[in-house]
Amino acid sequence: MHKRAFWVGVLLICQIIFSSAWWTAPASAFTEEQKIFSQAWRIVSQAYIDDTFNDQNWWALREKTLKQRLDNREATYAAIQKMLESLDDPFTRLLKPNQYRSLQVNTSGELSGVGLQIALDAETGELEVIAPIAGSPADQAGISPRDRILEIDGVLTSELTLDEAASRMRGPIGTTVTLRIQGDDGKPKSIELVRDRIALNPVYAVLDTHPGSTPVGYIRLTQFSANAPTEVADAINQLEEQGADAYVLDLRNNPGGLLQAGIEIARLWLDKGTVVYTVNRQGMLGSFEANGPALTEDPLVVLVNQGSASASEILAGALQDNGRAKLVGEKTFGKGLIQSLFDLSDGSGLAVTVAKYETPNHHDIHKLGITPDFQVPLEQITFNQVGTTADGQYQAAIEFLASNSVVADAVSN
Template identity: 35%
Template sequence: MKKKNFLALVILSVAVVLSSWLLAGAITAKDVNRALEPFYQSLSYIINAYYEKDKIDLNKLIDSAIDGLVKGLGDDFSYYENPEGTEEKQIEMEGEYGGLGIEVTYDSEYKAVKVVAPMYGTPAWRAGLQSGDLIVEIDGQPVREMTYMQAVRKLRGTPGTSVKIKVIRQGEPEPLIFEIVREVIRIIPVKYAFVETSKGRVGYILITRFAAKTFDETKQALDELFSKGIKGLIIDLRDNPGGYLSSVIDVASLFVDKGIIVKTKNAFGIEEVYESTGNNYPNAPIVVLVNNGSASASEILTAALKENNIAKIVGRKTFGKGSVQTAFPLSNGGTLYLTTTHYLTPNGKDIHRIGIEPDVEVEQITEPRRPTAVDYTKKTVEIDMNDPFIVKGLEVLLEMIK
């Protein structure tokens, strides 16, 4: 296809999409066409007047344009992934990959990759990366000179190779340097254990993210725990960055017998209510452990158990990601992840950028949890009984057990 024909097709496609979407909006198609004129003019000048116009990669130009368009929203959670990035996203949620084991987003203010949470037991977790860390340099190259997905790809790589990153952490006077060896990251979203106490055996479930298999694995863990006669349960959602909305609704239904799990409100003000589908498990006292790395779907579960008076929340205030992104597939194979909805707690609270306060607070821990405590490829886990969150969680749980 000739470049001039391509430009005409782009303009026509935009016009068709806008005419169908903007009928109900405050911004008219005429307003948008007027605003886009400088873009079309710039693209035309580039195609026709650029000195090395024969070397122009139109796909790269459009990728950069879409990326810049989304970043202009100033929303850290809306982003564009090109076709390669879309494929990697699928790998991350469904399979395994070589990398560090961190959930990240783009921080538009600092032009850095922001750590939402390190996955439990992974190289990033063992190295001591923390929620809120800003990755500003990867192998000597400033992140501000890369696109978001270029930075993500540089963090990933062949297992056994190392990557050096520079991190800015709140409260630290100087940047921190980490050199981390990549590993194959296998996503094992649910782990469990037993703890013998003065009031009998209690169960422990660690949920690291809400992926496609999380519901089935949580159910399997609960079956095993209740078959051993547990008197209470600790659910550990620390550093859980979230995941699929459908997954957390299913998981929450395992604990909420009846009632609202979450509400969503879209850009048109339309609310949807998601209620529990019920379960056959006995009611037992529950404590939920959270910290500032507990985000999104993990906050949905936390709020559902808290506001339905099913659990007490122990730990630190959660991350505060109350927005839901819809994935819009694009004709080039890329995907636009756009914030289209905010979720509300059962009581109607919007916790976006606010977070959820715990019922019982645990003093802030400066050191990361012990790196020797886990093998993240197993479904069972050894509990660090010196972990202050575990100590406080057990204390609260034992008070709840009759």
């Protein structure tokens, strides 16, 4: 089975993509539409994390559908979507060819839109914000993690799939889209955003120096793209040369990305230890290990908040459970499921939940998140104030590094 990695701009959930080249066509008596449906059914049958398929007879569902008329491709897509909806898993979904191509475009490192990472709440079905991309129109407008998106240009999001909602927010640079947002205060408000080019540059690094204080290397990681491990490694090496004696790794509002990127970045900080466990539908544990040496042994604090999700939680959990870093900020998002993307023969695809992950101490993150060692609420600041004296969470990290307690932890490890 051919395997390739990808980054998703809708859900920065850590994912691994598998090609479905193993599929063999059913009996020649089947129509082309029935073949596509059967291919989708077979993929879920072999890969989905829940082998009870939400307590239903998966074979009987196939037989029932194939007795119906599938007159055209849209009818086939509707049948596949209905089949997937029966799993009651918003992360397992059909991607029509144009939606699939959009995901592939997102891997290029640049797209145009408003810069929101979104998800469907597994319990309520509501469309909610995981995190805005740093510096994007959504970020500048003050949209926050966990905000609910009620409408997009007057269309109720309850009537849209996740990918349809994402598609409506994307568009040519300079065009506008109006979102109706509901925050924690429960008061809906309309926000007009002008679409812009969204640069997916994952790493920002700077040496923070003050007279009489420890030089701190500040690294902000905004997404786990394919090039993120290399860029983080380059940042660490450059900061080491500049004299950094401690580090702050900022994962706030980082909604995830490639699973492998999160693992490789954890290995940059760890000499040894488990990075993450994966658990499949048979309950079998797989693990990814650090094989050292780490690029630096200097003390480390990791900043997290409600917008830190998926691969961010893998990285934060690995560093916390291995005693390599202290976490400062707010409880993380709680996205602990792994999706794979399978190609269908007509250019569409399926995103299928295939496993879940656990931290090295076997903490199940899904819906629970990771609790930081020191909880510090995030005050409302602008993008330009992140990582400055106006940033209360960052200042708490700096003060903690200066207290020598982290130095002692680092030495003991």
